[in-house]
Amino acid sequence: xxxxxxxxxxxxxxxxxxxxxxxxxxxxxxxxxxxxxxxxxxxxxxxxxxxxxxxxxxxxxxxxxxxxxxxxxxxxxxxxxxxxxxxxxxxxxxxxxxxxxxxxxxxxxxxxxxxxxxxxxxxxxxxxxxxxxxxxxxxxxxxxxxxxxxxxxxxxxxxxxxxxxxxxxxxxxxxxxxxxxxxxxxxxxxxxxxxxxxxxxxxxxxxxxxxxxxxxxxxxxxxxxxxxxxxxxxxxxxxxxxxxxxxxxxxxxxxxxxxxxxxxxxxxxxxxxxxxxxxxxxxxxxxxxxxxxxxxxxxxxxxxxxxxxxxxxxxxxxxxxxxxxxxxxxxxxxxxxxxxxxxxxxxxxxxxx
Amino acid sequence: xxxxxxxxxxxxxxxxxxxxxxxxxxxxxxxxxxxxxxxxxxxxxxxxxxxxxxxxxxxxxxxxxxxxxxx
Ligand code: SF4
Ligand code: SF4
Numbered sequence: 001x002x003x004x005x006x007x008x009x010x011x012x013x014x015x016x017x018x019x020x021x022x023x024x025x026x027x028x029x030x031x032x033x034x035x036x037x038x039x040x041x042x043x044x045x046x047x048x049x050x051x052x053x054x055x056x057x058x059x060x061x062x063x064x065x066x067x068x069x070x071x072x073x074x075x076x077x078x079x080x081x082x083x084x085x086x087x088x089x090x091x092x093x094x095x096x097x098x099x100x101x102x103x104x105x106x107x108x109x110x111x112x113x114x115x116x117x118x119x120x121x122x123x124x125x126x127x128x129x130x131x132x133x134x135x136x137x138x139x140x141x142x143x144x145x146x147x148x149x150x151x152x153x154x155x156x157x158x159x160x161x162x163x164x165x166x167x168x169x170x171x172x173x174x175x176x177x178x179x180x181x182x183x184x185x186x187x188x189x190x191x192x193x194x195x196x197x198x199x200x201x202x203x204x205x206x207x208x209x210x211x212x213x214x215x216x217x218x219x220x221x222x223x224x225x226x227x228x229x230x231x232x233x234x235x236x237x238x239x240x241x242x243x244x245x246x247x248x249x250x251x252x253x254x255x256x257x258x259x260x261x262x263x264x265x266x267x268x269x270x271x272x273x274x275x276x277x278x279x280x281x282x283x284x285x286x287x288x289x290x291x292x293x294x295x296x297x298x299x300x301x302x303x304x305x306x307x308x309x310x311x312x313x314x315x316x317x318x319x320x321x322x323x324x325x326x327x328x329x330x331x332x333x334x335x336x337x338x339x340x341x342x343x344x345x346x347x348x349x350x351x352x353x
Numbered sequence: 354x355x356x357x358x359x360x361x362x363x364x365x366x367x368x369x370x371x372x373x374x375x376x377x378x379x380x381x382x383x384x385x386x387x388x389x390x391x392x393x394x395x396x397x398x399x400x401x402x403x404x405x406x407x408x409x410x411x412x413x414x415x416x417x418x419x420x421x422x423x424x
Binding site: 030083110111112113114132135136138139142181184185235236237238242244245248 | 356357382384385386387396398399400401403404405406407
């Protein structure tokens with residue numbers, strides 16, 4: 001496929017000549033991984049800037065959710081299950097792995113169904129710390145429907161489309177690469193309402209050819225002012241998305257206003273368990289435990305630029321702590337922890353601009 | 354955590370299926386997809402098949418590439 005890459009790059013070069021500067025933002029950690037791994041920033045002309053948006057569900061979880069989970073672990077004798085990435089995020093230097101080392105029962109699972117199995121084979125209460133966008137929510141929803149009495153969900157899930165709704169007005173971005181896997185669930189249809197912002201969007205796959213082709217499609221659309229919504233990832237993204245998945249997701253979750261690291265409160269972006277599934281909502285079941293919960297500020301994070309990076313206003317190298325106080329081995333901000341975080345990816349592949 | 358990986362369906366045992374994920378066999382849920390059959394390709398994300406990947410459309414994208422590059 002090498003030839004294809006070169007040909008697309010050549011086209012991108014031609015198309016971008018007439019622009020002084022074009023800012024393209026992608027919204028998916030997996031896209032950042034492709035871009036850094038294949039050094040796409042160095043393949044394309046300098047006037048085409050590729051920025052990383054809030055596309056990683058680990059990075060955007062606010063400290064408050066994490067502190068709540070810590071609080072629960074300190075107060076209750078539960079088995080806490082979550083994904084590996086989430087277990088590494090520090091708050092005041094402590095992470096879920098730290099709690100595990102201290103003797104708390106923290107288990108890393110590959111999927112919520114593993115957590116469900118643990119609950120079925122245990123007398124203890126099992127809490128699943130659920131994170132992720134629309135890609136991941138359907139699996140949690142399926143599990144909620146089958147939850148035994150001792151299985152609870154602490155939902156830090158976020159709906160991604162409302163975040164785009166919050167990002168797009170008054171933004172300096174000329175074009176967006178929409179998240180591929182979120183789109184397999186929500187479909188092309190989910191973005192139709194966002195075309196009112198008149199900024200072209202393309203749903204893209206994850207191969208380097210996909211990303212480059214998407215950039216080319218965007219450049220043409222930016223020049224012509226249309227189309228505003230394109231789908232490059234046709235092999236997995238349908239117009240209506242995954243209807244069954246959307247149904248169970250809507251049945252199990254309600255949308256509430258939710259806070260995002262770096263972006264603040266976004267209306268209708270937090271997925272909380274609906275009343276019908278209240279019995280497996282950890283926040284409801286352990287209500288008493290959370291009564292005396294007060295969120296704190298982590299002083300170590302004062303100079304962390306994650307928030308700006310998630311908005312595409314800064315690069316990791318703009319952060320004074322990058323690769324000095326903050327490294328993948330000893331991360332300060334979540335963008336350095338998650339394998340899909342921009343700081344982590346830049347640390348792994350070297351400066352890629 | 355949030356990668357979705359294409360896998361080939363080997364056997365259906367509803368709501369589960371055994372798939373081949375990068376050479377390894379794995380049990381995943383397929384109940385959010387319409388009529389999956391052995392031989393189909395699906396995208397697997399945290400133990401759940403979230404979408405079918407169609408071979409026809411893989412060819413379609415190649416056509417799209419060709420078209421864009423010829424212009
Ligand atoms: S959830 Fe999906 S779309 Fe979002 S960052 Fe992860 S892989 Fe990308
Ligand atoms: S390098 Fe570390 S401290 Fe700086 S923005 Fe990234 S995560 Fe935050």
